[in-house]
Amino acid sequence: MDFVMLVGVGLLTGVTTVLFGFGGGFVAVPVVVWADAALGTDAMRVATATSALVMVVNAGFATAVTPRRVLLSLRGSGPLLLLLAAGATAGAFATRLAPAALAHWAFVAYVALTIADLLLRPGFLRPDTRGGTTPDAPRPLPSALGAPIGGVAAFLGVGGSVMTVPAMRRAGHTMQVATALANPLTLAIAFPATVVSLYVAAVPAAAHARVHLVGLIDLRAAAALLLGALPVIAVLRRRPPRIPDRVHAWAYIGLLVVVTVAMLLVV
Template identity: 80%
Template sequence: MLIGIGLLTGVTTVLFGFGGGFAAVPVVVWADAALGADAMRVATATSALVMVVNAAFATAVTPRRVLGALRGSTGLVLLLAAGATAGALATRLAPPALVLWLFVAYVAITIVDLLLRPGFLRPRTHIGEPVDGPRPLPAVLGAPIGAVAAFLGVGGSVMTVPAMRRAGHTMHVASALANPLTLAIALPATAVSLGGAALPASAGAHVHLVGLVDAGAAAALLAGALPVIGALRRRPPRIPDRIYAWAYVGLLTVVVAAMSLSGVSR
C-alpha cells in the first residue's frame, strides 16, 4: 500500500509540485494508526523527509531554463526555511488532533479559494508570459508559507502553485517551480523531526521510528516515487492547461475527504 501511494506521490511531485505531503500524510496516519493520536505527528515528520528526497530529485531533473524563473528569490528561500523551522518546532508541541483538523481546514479553504477567486481556473492574464519575469512570490510571504507548510506537513506547494499560476505561469511551470521551494521548507522541517526526541518506546513498538520519522514508511514511499519522477521528467505528459488546473483542485478534494474520514474514525 505504501509503495503504491509512493507511485502516486511521484506523479503528484512532477505534475503538481506536491513532494509527498498531501498524499503521504493521510496514508501514514492510516498505516501508523497503532500510535493513536501521535500518528498525525509521525505522519507530518515522515512526509517532510519524503518531500526532501522527492523535491530534490525533481529539482535536479528540471530543465535549467524553467528554474531560471526563480532567479533573485534568495530572500524568499531563506524566509521559507526560517518559517519551516518554526512550524516544525510548533507541531511537536501542538495536540495531534488540532494538527489534523487544521490540515483539513487549510486544504478546504484553499479549494474554495481556487474555485471562487479568478486567476487559477480562470486566468486573468495570458498564460506563459512571465516565465522569464520577476520572482513568483514576494519574499515577505516566505515565513508564513514555510511555517504553515511545515506545521501541517504539506510542503507549501498548495500556496506557491496558485500564486505562480495567478502570476501567469502555466500549470507545468508553476508545478516545476514548486519543487525547489518545497525543498527549502522540507529540509529544516526534516532536521527538526530527526533531531528531536522520539515517542515513548511502547508507543512505537510496531513502528520503526528515527526521531519522529517512520523510517519504514518513508523508504516504501520513496521506493515507489523516485522511479516515477525520473520517468515523468524525461517524458512529461501533455495535459491541456485548463484540465491540469481542474485536476489540481480534484486532488485537493480527495485529500480533504481522506483526512476528514481519518479524523472522524478517531
C-alpha cells in the same frame, strides 16, 4: 501488506510530485496517519515528520531533473528561499508542541479553504489579466510570503505547494511551470522541517505499536513511499505528459478534494 500498500501510494506521490509539485506531502500525510494509526493521536506528528523526509528526497530529485531554463524563473529568489526555510523551522517546532488533533483538523480546514479559494477567486481556473501578467511576463513571488508559507507548510507536514502553485499561477505562470518550480520551493521548506523532526524526542507509544522511529520519522514508511515514487519521477520528468493547462488546473483541485476526504476518513 502495509509496506506493499505504502509502495503503491509512493507511485502516486511520484505522479503528484511531477504533475502538481506536491513533493508527496499531501498524499503521504493521510496514508502515514493510516499506516501508523496504532500510535493514536501521535500518528499525525509522525506523519508530518515522515512526510517532510519524503518531500526532501522527492522534491530534491525532481528539482535536479527539471530543465535549467525552467529553474531560471527563480533567479533572485534567495530571500524568498531563506524565509521559507526560517518559517519552516518555526512551523516544525510548533507542530511538535501543539495538540496532535489541532494539526489534523488544521490540515483539513486549510485544504478545504484552499479548494474554495481556487474555485471562487480568479487567477487559477480562469485568467485574471488585470495585473498585466501573462505566461510570457510572470511576476516573481514576494519574499514576504516566505515565512508564513514555510511556517504553515511545515506545521501541516506539506511542502507548501498548495500555496506556492496558486500564487505562481496568479503571478502569470502556466500550470506546468508553476508545478515544476514548486519543487525547489518545497525543498527549502522540507529540509529544515526534517532536521527538526530528527532531533525531537521519539513517541513513547511507538514501542508498544511496533513502529520504529528515528526522532519522529517512520523510516520504514518513508522508504516504502520513496521506493515507489523515485522511478515514477524519473520517467515522468524525462517524458512529461502533455496536459491542457485548464485540465491540469482542474486536476489539481480534484486531488485536493481527494486528500481532504482521505483525512476525514482517518479521523
